[in-house]
Amino acid sequence: MNYPSRLIEDAVNEIAKLPGIGKKTALRLALHLLKRDEEQTRALSDALLSMRTQTQFCRQCHNIADGELCAICSSTKxxxxxxxxxxxxxxxxxxxxxxxxxxxxxxxxxxxxxxxxxxxxxxxxxxxxxxxxxxxxxxxxxxxxxxxxxxxxxxxxxxxxxxxxxxxxxxxxxxxxxxxxxGDLEYADExxxxxxxxxxxxxx
Amino acid sequence: MNYPSRLIEDAVNEIAKLPGIGKKTALRLALHLLKRDEEQTRALSDALLSMRTQTQFCRQCHNIADGELCAICSSTKxxxxxxxxxxxxxxxxxxxxxxxxxxxxxxxxxxxxxxxxxxxxxxxxxxxxxxxxxxxxxxxxxxxxxxxxxxxxxxxxxxxxxxxxxxxxxxxxxxxxxxxxxGDLEYADExxxxxxxxxxxxxx
CATH class of the missing domain: 3.40.1360.10 (Dna Topoisomerase Vi A Subunit; Chain: A, domain 2)
Incomplete structure (x- = not known):
């Protein structure tokens, strides 16, 4: 496909790397963001980067955590x-x-x-x-x-x-x-x- | 749903603002990014922001353009x-x-x-x-x-x-x-x- 600009093409290529999202959907999402406030794209962009760079994993169970231990491992209950x-x-x-x-x-x-x-x-x-x-x-x-x-x-x-x-x-x-x-017995696999x-x- | 961390929750909320993407899919995408290299998230985040802030629109036809005029309006062909x-x-x-x-x-x-x-x-x-x-x-x-x-x-x-x-x-x-x-005549609407x-x- 010939994209109208290199910026769109880059964005589409990056979005389409996500699982289950093809080039067509990626283009739809990119054009959606273009129509909305710049603030929305900025918030999305920041949230993704913060998540990726700052997320910690529990040192005991390897679940996602806000600190050294996750909420479950640190709970006394x-x-x-x-x-x-x-x-x-x-x-x-x-x-x-x-x-x-x-x-x-x-x-x-x-x-x-x-x-x-x-x-x-x-x-x-x-x-x-x-x-x-x-x-x-x-x-x-x-x-x-x-x-x-x-x-x-x-x-x-x-x-x-x-x-x-x-x-x-x-x-x-x-x-x-x-x-x-x-579930229905009749339709269960053997x-x-x-x-x-x-x-x-x-x-x- | 109780998200394991605030960072994930923020990212999920922002992703789920995109059309056709619900909270479950958003979480799947967020966890996918967490598993991949930080570089991929950084590239996605940058591409989205550059697209939103730098994309220009053709002053003649309002199509997306790399400059003042889009490739079609500026073409002599x-x-x-x-x-x-x-x-x-x-x-x-x-x-x-x-x-x-x-x-x-x-x-x-x-x-x-x-x-x-x-x-x-x-x-x-x-x-x-x-x-x-x-x-x-x-x-x-x-x-x-x-x-x-x-x-x-x-x-x-x-x-x-x-x-x-x-x-x-x-x-x-x-x-x-x-x-x-x-198309099949039989199945065309009247x-x-x-x-x-x-x-x-x-x-x-």
Whole structure:
């Protein structure tokens, strides 16, 4: 496409580097900003840069934090004997939104994916093991809950973590897989349905 | 939603002001930038601000330009006796991509929309009339082509322009409405099909 000016072309190219945004959408967004007050673009531009340069990560769980420790790790109301292992901050937010979990987290920062060249060393796995070793001296960790997506990469990562965490002797569990609430049995895929039968739960 | 830090929240709020981007997508984009090099965010931030503060508009047709006149208005290869009236720069790009038009443009900068409070005075209509008056002294304008969307707003704007341009004596035409190429008669709406019969074109 022939852009009307080099400035627009640069902006479109940079916006289109974001995931899920193509050149057409990028152009629409750029022209939208051109129509609005300069103040809006300045605020967006500043907010992005401040976020990128000033955001800190919790030294314990690697979640995004405002200081050295994130709000969850520094809270006295959370159960430090439970650690839920997730891929990224969005998973933390999703689980927090359920209000069903009151333990700590550990953010891996990614998932093992040989296709994308991401191995265990690229993730925060060593620091999880260290965290368990240090914790045992102070207050023990009772359980590690793996909250990973039931995909090839998620299962691979879960398998690796299980092996890696075995020597620590801490109980390792995974979130339940099954028919989603409101889901229709008829439309569930056979693997999910099969797993939900194998992992059936007895009524109390 | 409880964002993990104020910086993220600010960035999400600013990104979500863009059209078609909600808070969830904004968060995904923000976390994506956090994972990438700082350089990428800096480039995006700079490109947006440079675009907004430095972009110029052609003093003749109001299209985006690198200088006082846009590339089309300053080109000697374009036919200055034809002016195609469009709503914004995206329409110019769309028409340029067809390679079927070699005249000049006039970018209105919007469309008459009483619901959104946009009247004729908010658009570059006066400057189009002035352009026609000045052109008649130098080289005459033969035809004004209205390339507006066949919507309520587009038709209103076209009607207003027709009345406004009548005193200048210049021929005013509109782009053809009809069945799109590759379209199926069976699935065409009756208004489009009706118009395509009324505006039928004789074989040479």
């Amino acid at each position: 959370r159960d430090a004997s439970l650690i839920c292992v997730v891929v990224d901050t969005r998973d933390v937010l999703a689980i927090e939104n359920t209000s069903q979990y009151h333990g700590h987290y550990h953010v891996l920062g990614g998932i093992i994916s040989p296709l994308e060249g991401i191995g265990p060393a690229d993730l925060h796995i060593e620091s999880l093991v260290r965290r368990l070793q240090q914790a045992s001296e102070q207050e023990p960790v009772r359980e590690i809950i793996l909250a990973l997506s039931p995909t090839m990469e998620g299962d691979t990562t879960a398998f690796y973590l299980q092996k890696k965490l075995k020597p620590t002797g801490v109980k390792v569990s995974t979130i339940a897989r099954g028919i989603p609430i409101g 693997i999910t349905l099969g797993r939900s039968i194998v992992s059936r739960v007895a009524y109390d | 374009r036919d200055a006796s034809l002016i195609c009236v469009v709503v914004d720069t995206r329409d110019v790009l769309a028409i340029e991509n067809t390679s079927q038009y070699h005249g000049h443009y006039h970018v209105l900068g919007g469309i008459i929309s009483p619901l959104e409070g946009i009247g004729p005075a908010d658009l570059h209509i006066e400057s189009l009339v002035r352009r026609l008056q000045q052109a008649s002294e130098q080289e005459p304008v033969r035809e004004i082509i209205l390339a507006l969307s066949p919507t309520m707003e587009g038709d209103t704007t076209a009607f207003y322009l027709q009345k406004k341009l009548k005193p200048t004596g210049v021929k005013v035409s509109t782009i053809a409405r009809g069945i799109p190429i590759g 208004i489009t099909l009706g118009r395509s019969i009324v505006s039928r074109v004789a074989y040479d």
